[in-house]
Amino acid sequence: MHAARSPGAPIGVYDSGVGGLSVLRHIRARLPAEDLIYFADSGHAPYGEKTEQYVVDRALLVAAFLLERGIKALVVACNTATVAAIKAVRARYPDLPVVGVEPGLKPAAATTRNGKIGVLATARTLKGEKFLLLREQIGAATQAQFLLQPCVGLVDQIELGDLETPAIAALLEQYVAPLLDQGADTLVLGCTHYPFVQAGIERVLRAHGHADVTLIDTGDAVARQLVRLLDAAGLLRPARTAAEAPAALRGYTTASVSALAPAFANLLGLYPPVEKIDV
Structure with a gap:
């Protein structure tokens, strides 16, 4: 798994719903060359009212799904999931750069x-x-x-x-x-x-x-920490040349596409492909 990781691989950004788009906004601003995958676990949200073990189980399932899609780093862009589950994610995937969010x-x-x-x-x-x-x-x-x-x-x-x-x-x-x-x-x-x-x-x-x-708002601090970790691991993607395709963004959701797609549009003015999946 680790051997296959390369600077050209995408970064996974994960939240219980659309809130992590506020972090994604900062990541795109700091790392415009990077391909990004956004995962909204809206079918199992809100996390704030779930047990800690439930959130841990969801975080590990989502991390596994994103690793199957070749991510080189994971941003847990959800305060509740960071508090409950980031330790478990790091223990399961010790060589994966993982950034969490914490209240500022x-x-x-x-x-x-x-x-x-x-x-x-x-x-x-x-x-x-x-x-x-x-x-x-x-x-x-x-x-x-x-x-x-x-x-x-x-x-x-x-x-x-x-x-x-x-x-x-x-x-x-x-x-x-x-x-x-x-x-x-x-x-x-x-x-x-x-x-x-x-x-x-x-x-x-x-x-x-x-x-x-x-x-x-701690979104920019998360993006800066992500830059530091990728740089230290030699995984930063070089700036794209005019001949290269622009940075890709795609979304996955465990709820309805008709919830996540409008959130990208209304909150960020973006129209990436969005797919509903069962994880």
Whole structure:
């Protein structure tokens, strides 16, 4: 498996749904020459309400599927799957470069002015051992106070594809306002779905007179880490010449093509081939 890996091989990007497209956007910007495969496990989402073992099993199945398609690296572009399963994926495939996402507690602690940081994430992420350890370490090192806000139902609404619904606006008000009331001056978008409703979050901030609150999105940090790992392994694809075909992108989903294809179009303005598969 390892011997066949080459700089020309694609990179796999995996999420429980369409949220990882926010990370894919940063990867495409930093690595425009790379072929990418995006896997949305929407048929088994949302992960935030599943058991840890369920998420581990799904992550291992998806990783195996993507390796069959020849990937040279895997980005687990899902906070919940990173917290629950990245250790298991790395243990199963020790020679595969694997990048996860974690809520941006460290950049938030460096950014905050008053030491109060709101963390918007799924309930599963906020209960995960990996997250709680990270919070403890950064809290001890910086004295920052992390105010945790599980955002039940928000991923489901974003998955529907219309980001301007009254339902999303009501959830954002419900989850963001209490953090502002507690004095948070920095908000961590602790789920890869949430950057897609950043405009809605900013409306809540303005409505409450807190337009100066800083939002932290970790997608670019993930892309930078991917570049470092590929470079260290000698797997970066050289820039494409004019004679070469442009970088390819394709999508797989365990739910309906009619959900993922519009998400590519509406969220990123892209129209790659999308295929429904059973994994």
